[in-house]
Amino acid sequence: MRKLINAPADVVADALRGLAAAHPSLRVDPVGRTVVRADAPRPGKVALVSGGGSGHEPLHAGFVGHGMLDAAAPGEVFTSPVPDQILAATLAVHGGAGVLHIVKNYSGDVLNFRLAAELAEDEDVEVVSVLVDDDVAVEDGARTAGRRGTGGTLFVEKIAGALAEEGADLERVAAAAREVNERTRSFGVALSPCTVPAAGEPTFRLGEDEIELGIGIHGEPGRERVAAMTAAEIVDAALTAIDADMPVRGAEVLVLVNGMGGTPLIEQYIAYAAAAAWLEGHGATVARRLVGPYVTSLEMAGCMISVCRLTPELTRLWDAPVETPALRWGR
Amino acid sequence: MRKLINAPADVVADALRGLAAAHPSLRVDPVGRTVVRADAPRPGKVALVSGGGSGHEPLHAGFVGHGMLDAAAPGEVFTSPVPDQILAATLAVHGGAGVLHIVKNYSGDVLNFRLAAELAEDEDVEVVSVLVDDDVAVEDGARTAGRRGTGGTLFVEKIAGALAEEGADLERVAAAAREVNERTRSFGVALSPCTVPAAGEPTFRLGEDEIELGIGIHGEPGRERVAAMTAAEIVDAALTAIDADMPVRGAEVLVLVNGMGGTPLIEQYIAYAAAAAWLEGHGATVARRLVGPYVTSLEMAGCMISVCRLTPELTRLWDAPVETPALRWGR
Structure with a gap:
């Protein structure tokens, strides 16, 4: 550990x-x-x-x-x-x-x-x-x-x-x-597990070249384990699952591409590029977005995508000033 | 990979x-x-x-x-x-x-x-x-x-x-x-290596329970490999090296406790607690600080500490408004 x-x-x-x-x-x-x-x-x-x-x-x-x-x-x-x-x-x-x-x-x-x-x-x-x-x-x-x-x-x-x-x-x-x-749906993918300090052992194991689709933020089981995929395929799996539950076509959306704690920022931006392209390709407009490790799972590698179907009022409130250690902006 | x-x-x-x-x-x-x-x-x-x-x-x-x-x-x-x-x-x-x-x-x-x-x-x-x-x-x-x-x-x-x-x-x-x-000195510690995508292999190897003091941000060799240590001991090693080169006693300092890319934020705050205590215990005043993954090394686990001896003018310029994707504040 x-x-x-x-x-x-x-x-x-x-x-x-x-x-x-x-x-x-x-x-x-x-x-x-x-x-x-x-x-x-x-x-x-x-x-x-x-x-x-x-x-x-x-x-x-x-x-x-x-x-x-x-x-x-x-x-x-x-x-x-x-x-x-x-x-x-x-x-x-x-x-x-x-x-x-x-x-x-x-x-x-x-x-x-x-x-x-x-x-x-x-x-x-x-x-x-x-x-x-x-x-x-x-x-x-x-x-x-x-x-x-x-x-x-x-x-x-x-x-x-x-x-x-x-x-x-x-x-x-x-x-x-x-x-x-x-109005919000999320879907996460793990590329590696994480270890709770008091346990000293990973919360789950992944085989070589295996990833878990639908992982929970404590390493709870997801939908399935599959062979390693590209960032675009992972993003497609996540957004397909979200879209099946809450169609995004025609919506203005707020998107979070969230690093799980052990995935570097350069990879989160690669995932965001794929997510933005997917959403625009499926008839949604990405009106607001956030890329970074905001809701993590210790040192787990992977990402989670969250999509919110905005309304003008929700957009206005999203844009309102915020001043916290991790989220900060003003108008 | x-x-x-x-x-x-x-x-x-x-x-x-x-x-x-x-x-x-x-x-x-x-x-x-x-x-x-x-x-x-x-x-x-x-x-x-x-x-x-x-x-x-x-x-x-x-x-x-x-x-x-x-x-x-x-x-x-x-x-x-x-x-x-x-x-x-x-x-x-x-x-x-x-x-x-x-x-x-x-x-x-x-x-x-x-x-x-x-x-x-x-x-x-x-x-x-x-x-x-x-x-x-x-x-x-x-x-x-x-x-x-x-x-x-x-x-x-x-x-x-x-x-x-x-x-x-x-x-x-x-x-x-x-x-x-x-007026600035830094010192980094690796708990794990990282892998350049085009290489497909880690840039270096660490034995079980081994860490590297003085690591470079590309995984270049540091000063020595030692057995795993506590966060407080790692911070002590880093700040002792910095202080030996640029004494901090009596200084107002700006400190960065920087995650290397694969170390979660909770651990970066543990390291910051140790760094703040160390500096105050060695006669420095921590006037400004930043905790987060700002200068990373792909998915390397570990942290780097940077210390700048401030002047009133440098403090004023540090506090000036900034608006970038990764660093953002106003006054």
Whole structure:
């Protein structure tokens, strides 16, 4: 196991200490494991809280800041955060206008966010939860009932975050988050597995010259293992699966070509070239795009493609200023 | 070889097509292999041109934009760009105030940039070249006379770019670039090798549980191979080497903790936590910092640390707005 770590048990706390030292815009508790906007709570603003297992960085803590999340609750690597931790993040950012929980659809996350929401409501904090389940690859699995939440989480967090920053109420922010999720599909491909530090062994094995189509972001099984393919063939497989579930013809789309953590940027751009050509060739207009490692799976090699069918309002919210460690732009 | 590519011979052109499709702010020629600011040439502005082998993305093309480079000339993977290509980039951005070539100190780059500068001067374009040689690990090598240019290149491009954007003349911009290089040192560590697509074999081999201290960004040999160490020990080795060459005590420093391409962000933050603690413990003040994969080596696992001793003026220029695909902030 070749990792730049001190000890498997310290991975999350050490990384949070690094995040704290690097970003004065964040208030980080490496022991309680919460990452909060330094200017929280913002009175009168709907607060957005997300979280999940670590190992997907920059998701979620790297998306805490103006125009996106108010707090993140990072669990152990590939392990759900505990309810107390989610509760602490919720109470730290609650500004009187309610809190939106953005929850990727994994059984542990769903359960622990639900418990945290109940505890918050005991303290008179209104919480609405939105599930993200954008991954078309498989239905149900070891970790999930229904579909998994993956790359589309970034779209939900960005767009709902922009609306909350404008002062929209909890109902409207939650509705926008659900709308983005409903209009978004993702599909991932692994070229290599990854190793959870505490396990010390790869989460799965691939034969020489084998790749896995439809991989989950924790290395959960996908649809099939196939012989190595070109970038264009991999992108075709991913977008064909997405398009079969949500036709893209005639749509203006937002596309994320996402590196899984171990795939260099030059290859992500090769995949993006193929994705843009595929989408334009199938009657979609690529109106907005993002290329980079945003929703990762430790050092897994491969990529995930996420597509959102935009509306003018979603485009406007996507373009709104954002200022976080990992996503930053202004107008 | 598990790579997200179409064919080894097409890697650079395909990636440039992706870059072009993703970033309307750039004018990309995938055949001539130049990447130019869409608003170039800027009359009266000193133009900054850099380049070098591909495989280090986002360096250099990802740094083309407002407040940084005017053009980049990407060569084949780990191979210098050719003089005609550098000349084309130079002529495309020349705005009448001269052109600064920022050249990493590798023999092929030095030679080809020199030839391109001579060709440009034949066309009455004034060119000044600045060499970057920030890597303290080794003197001389297969590719280099003197020290190698590595992570510090980002500092040189950002700070010289800010000064050029303000309207400084060629002499002042070149002097600032040299000053940054003189005040910057870097040291890299490899946890795994990388494979050039056209070669199909790793550039070097590491034994089980072995890492290489002082690695070059093309996998050139470093100082020594040692048994696997913790992140804190790796950071200590890197910063001890840097500090021995350029003492940091009493300095305000800018630090880059740079992922080499295959190391996930969570590990880069673990390394940054160790680096910040080390520097503060040795009497330096970390005034500015950057954590991420900015100067990579394909899918190599590991990290490089770069340290620049700031002055108030260099800090001001570092903070100046920048708007490029890979580096973006405003004030």
